[in-house]
Amino acid sequence: MIDLLRAAALRLAAAAGAGVVATRDPLAQAMVVSFLGIVLALLFLLYQAPDVALSQVVVGAVALPLMILLTLAKVRRDAEEQRRAGARPRTGT
């Protein structure tokens, strides 16, 4: 039983990992990598490492996507500002 679950989780992790690479849009990628984090946590749980599984949940499903979203917000805002600065000078009002 546990072997079947482990095999299923391993395949799911491989599929999710491939999904992360195959996703082109960074915003969607942040969500897919968060899903991969949960799958990896499940894998750790099935291999009897609950401490690591908990760490993996909080890092993979919360902290890492948050960092990616933060970076995206930053990059896109800078790009937006640059585009606007190029299109027309900003007025003070």
Added chain:
Amino acid sequence: MRLGRRRVRPRAVLLAIGIAGLASLLGAALRALPPSGSGASAYGDLLVARSVPERRAQDVVAAVNFDYRGFDTIGEEFILFAAVVGVLTILRRRDDEEDVTARDEDASAARAPPPTSGAVRVLGAGLAGATVCFGLYMATHGQVSPGGGFQGGVVLATAPLATYLAMEVSVFEKIAPRWLIALGEGAGAAGFVALGFLGLLAGRAFLENVLPLGEAGDVLSSGTILAANVAVALEVAAGLVLLLAAFLAEALHRRLRRGAR
């Protein structure tokens, strides 16, 4: 164009060689692994046998992370500390100048995001309360069950996020003022090191477990393991909330800019 195409080819060949090399090495390494469930090291057996009599810690992982190999964990804690400081330093430049003006503009235009519904507010408040309880439980029970300061700290950090999602940024800033969070971040990081010096003060080694050990299975047990977990929880929770605040400042700024257009 042709030049570009010619440039890509060697790169693809290089990539193929790299992938083939990595795959063969990884395959060989995986084949050499002991089968699942076996291969426990002598060190592992030793720690399993000794962590309860020596440290009253039923979760051997916590005993290893915060006591036997506690010095490594101090290093890991400062990796996180340095990462948070680095992110905040990169984002700081704009915090001083533009976010303030954007917020002032918003206030002068009497503009505010539409209020969230009552149902969302109740759910958010309930979720935040439950999250705080669960985070504190996890942070203080690391020595008796899986979990600990790191995991509990991240769970605690999601409570302000729940209030932000359900309510307004002002609520987030009220329950998590930046100066207090920054103080918590520093105090958490310093607290772990201070625990190390506690050992020196007692005339023993740095980070040696000199606090009363208590009874195995109790919450107030295992000496410095519990104290270190609490310090790490504070540091991790504060660090993540600081990152969250930086993220929200970015997101808020974008929304205001788009509205002002």
